[in-house]
Amino acid sequence: MTRSVYVTSIERGDGRQIVELGVMELLTRRVDRVGVFRPLVHDGPDRLFDLLRSRYRLTQDPATGYGMSYDEASTVQAEEGTDELVSRLVDRFHALARDYEAVLVLGTDYAGSQLPEELALNARLANEFGAAVLPVVGGRGQSAESVHTEARNAHRAYAQLGCEIPALFVNRVTPADREEVRDQLAAHLPVPCYVLPDEPALAAPTVAQIAQALQGTVLLGDDAGLARDALDFVFGGAMLPNLLKALTPGCVVITPGDRADLVVGALAAHSAGNPPIAGVLLTLGERPGKEILALADRLAPGTPVISVAGTSFPTATQLFTLEGRLSAATPRKVETALGLFEQCTATGELLDQISAPRSTRITPMMFQHQLLERARADRRHVVLPEGTEERVLHAAEVLLRRGVCDLSLLGPVDSIRKKAADLGIDLGRARLVDPTTSELRDDFAARYAELRAHKGVTLDLAHDVVADANYFGTLMVEQGLADGMVSGSVHSTAATIRPAFEIIKTATPKAGPGTAAGGEPAAAPIVSSVFFMCLADRVLVYGDCAVNPDPGARQLADIALQSAATAERFGVEPRIALLSYSTGTSGAGADVDKVREATELARARRPDLPIEGPIQYDAAVDPVVAATKLPGSAVAGRATVLIFPDLNTGNNTYKAVQRSAGAFAVGPVLQGLRKPVNDLSRGALVGDIVHTVAITAIQAQEPG
Template sequence: MIRTLMLVPTGLGVGLTTAALGLFHAMDQQGIKVHFFKPIAQLHPGDSGPERSTQMLASSCKHPIAPPLEIRYIEGLLSEDRGDELLEEIVGRFEDYRPDDCDVVIIEGLVPTQSHYYSTRLNKAIASALDAEIVLVAAPGIDTPAELEDHIEITARAYGGIEHKRVLGCIVNKLGAPIDREGRTRPDASMDRTFTQSISAEQVREQSTLFSNDFRLLGTLPWTPGLSAPRALDIARYFDATIINEGAMVVRRVTRIAMMARSVANVIDELRPGTLVFAPGDRDDVVLATCLAALNGVEIAALVFTGGFTPAPSVMSLCEQAMRSGLPMMAISTGSWQTAITMQRFNQEVPLDDAERINKVKEEGALHIDHQWLQSFRSSDYVRRLSPPAFRYQLIERARRASKTIVLPEGNEPRTIKAAAICAERKIARCVLLGNPEEIRLIAQQSGVVLGEGVEVVDPNSVRRDYVAPMVELRKSKGMTDLIAEEQLQDHVVLGTMMLHQGTVDGLVSGAVHTTANTIRPALQLIKTAPGYSLVSSIFFMCLPDQVLVYGDCAINPDPNAEELAMIAIQSADSARAFGVEPRVAMISYSTLGSGTGADVDKVITATRIARERRPDLLIDGPLQYDAAVMENVAHSKAPGSTVAGKATVFIFPDLNTGNTTYKAVQRSANVISIGPMLQGMRKPVNDLSRGALVEDIVFTIALTAIQATQSG
């Protein structure tokens, strides 16, 4: 039976969309089949649409979301006393777009405003018409815990009160947010000491007398500075600015604001990563100081010339190198005073084209929803589909529980430094960065990265001698001497591998700037394969829109023979199961069950037979063409009766040429996230990165490695 949850706000500015995104993502991570429905579009002043919540969740929903009704159309029906007709239309849209295989539909209600005073009454009518349970969404503003509870309880009365069985509880948003005297959230609070913070999640939990098993505190969403950080591009749009230099405007984010009205000596401390610098166009000293900071690696969010004019051409010529470094520059017509006032009215809502920020809102919100409560929405007969959000969630949670230490030999690589900081902050793993400490800390500072408690910076020169004797002992049969060992240990990957061998760390991740061979060769020489394995192979976790598939081998073995291909299939199936993907193994070929002939097909046939004989507990079939393996309608005609065809989750490619080409084609053409390659068969976990890896890729590879360390340990 499908359950419907309606999110309704206790007032204005509670962050209803944020709560909806977080709850949706949390349910998706838990394997709950969730859909979204916003009956009525409620656009903000100056917003021409489309409706934000619907657009932000469109890509996350497996099925199309019903387009919301226009508010003017709604008001027309209400003014003509045609409320019943309105509700019938809303119910019709809900039923037309409701997926049959859904567990929960999240419904986002209207926000009560001066213009939409009827919102609470209409929310109640919609909830009744759709038989929805009520989840309140609140934000404290300047309220004390007792005052917050009063507002929640008053709103709950419109739906039967907190004792009513249909009123489930409340999500409290924007906890610990910087606020002004009127209770408005102000991300620029660092500029004004008169600003305070709203109450914290701890205060709500410890001082609450309202919440119980019948009316639950369903989520406590803290205010996070990064989630409110607009891009320089958003500032340019807001002011309708004239672009002087686009630079990195699309990716640089504003975390603080500096109105430059003082001398250079007194504003230097303001020139930090993420600062949006407002300066009159004739303040040549401030302009040049900002450019100098940019040339020194400080990622200034943007330099905005106020007053309607720009610096003289002679000054701008001195800024060319800073502009080439990515410093965005723009000009606006208002003076400093009016600019400051206008900036206070900046709409903090996430733009629809800011995918990075939308994903962060989803992820952060999902972390703070009561996961025990979510389990009640799981269908008893539901076979869980491991969706990409669920897979990533499991990775992070299992890595946290593993609590392992991972060495990163490429310690001075900017992406690696950022990934290490993220892993430390989210407690995914403790990371060891190998490299010159001063250089690493300088790169971190220039990138605006804080290397916290969970990141250890190790100078290779200070530890290298500790691993000379163990390496000589390990490789003495190969003629290893102290001199040769010390020379080879100059390579940070070799040093990191010895740290892993000796148990100083639990895993190794490299490859952001090194080749696969540079990463794997030391591991094969020093770590060696796990007991029972004679082969090292790799898999990618391919995060398709609605499920995670496993591809192997796409990175290591150029042309495995039948015996090796069978081993790759078994390794990949075991890895899939270890990470939550139920393995149904398809041995890929250009032939489906004998439709073609040739040596390449014979190899796959033999490999399938060997794998089945060694592991009769696994579902393995082949040879199968890719379409027969993945599409049920093709499988019915090409491989009827197959237990794998049409529903394969693990794809074993006959050679590296096929595997690598396929994974990259799927990844790039379908815009699919691929996590890996993850190496299989090593005695201790060593994992390679693509040299084009993003920070997020490195984070998830570190998480994979931490989990592998638990399995190998």
């Protein structure tokens, strides 16, 4: 039976899109097929519905996502009565629900819809849909006592109308009152109550939104600059020294267009990171000359400079009525909203409360969600040596906003800050370290010289070596100043993992289930890698596609067992296929014999694992082919861990599948080191970096 969750409220201004987004995030962690239904809609685009479809890759036809328009609903209710209105909406809902395991219902928005008793309508629809109700109460500008009273009244109103209420949310509470409100509600409500503080970054309009609302002309700025949040407005009319004192982080400077001194001064302050501003808004329709604009562009590339026709007062009046919106065009706000929701909500408890069904398989999206959730559950510290790389900075912002892990970024600190300021990225909670000037450099040099003394490394040479960001980051991990490291977006694989081989070294072999009678351990001290290949309907593990060029039979067996352990650690049930160009006993030759021997060695070490080899790729993953080529096999047609015979085959196969099948590849994930260090593809996207860092943090949670 489809399980539905109905998010609703009691009035406008509650900011409940945060809760709707957060609940959707939770449902897609556990459920494969989630639908979205909005009973009543306004004319024009539905930004939240479009956001949910885009972010969660929903295949749902937009036409199925709503019941009817508000105008139509008012007419039906007036002419035919509430029962007829509800009946039609219930029919539309069930037409959608039969195709999904769970449905998120977005309640009405109390936006002057002409519908009487709107709260009662939401309650009745929830009951008719068989949906659990999550009421949201807004607390902006209210005292703790007022919020407490309103939340209790909301719970009582929906409970008296027969609704199932697994939890209640209070949003936009004054941060200083949050604990008091939470404690009061915990003492007086029979259900969990989650209290979210007011977050300025969510209420702040973006610079792009300001330009659109004021019909401004963008003179300078790129997409990243226009996506910045306008956290404050500073009006410039005084002399430059006084303006500089008034600047605040994330502010928009508003000044007449003929004040070139203030424009240049504000952008120069931004360039120095003191403080980073969101942009400059020029009034009166005046524009600086070409020379000033060229200088401004050189001072702060990407920072928006916008011209509007109005004077300062009407411009200010419009600005103060603008409020930020969650949409597919504001991904940074989305990450902030999800981070706030996850920080303030016991997500596991809520999922249990709403009784969301659990899918029997792990989809790629579920896998990606689980990575972030597991990393967040036991936060670790990851060092990123490529601190000035744009993709790394964007990934760092996502990781920090979502609370996935703590971060150190390496590189010239002023350069990192300037780059972050140009991108509008807040790195306030990250640790920034310059390896060349760090007070740790001398100690690290002494440690590296000690570790490499047998190779003739002197202290002077070590002092130079540890200035390299990858060596410095690896030593941070080795010395316990970070739990793991991720690099490789601009460095080669060798540059990333060589320091790990020299400093961290391989893990001590551990005996596992099925250790051979002779006492041979379950894994040998070899470093290998896997990719998590997120296909449309499943997650496969490919190994080794990045490290070992031509492993022998014993090494291949080691790689298979390491890969099985990694798969199991990340929720993929290991069924191991050692691949070759022939299946079973059909072929012979040195290459096939190597795979056959590796299979026998792996089975001897871990007889508890399903292992098949040699086997061709099609027989490993296609049940129809498997039935012909290897009938009766526990692995054939169902393999989840695919081990390639050499690096040439593995690397080309993963890239072919990634590009041709549209697979999302996470990795390479290194296995076999004492502490986690992971490499990135130099073509890694921001999402790739985020998920690789999450994997690294999860690896660091394992006892050494």
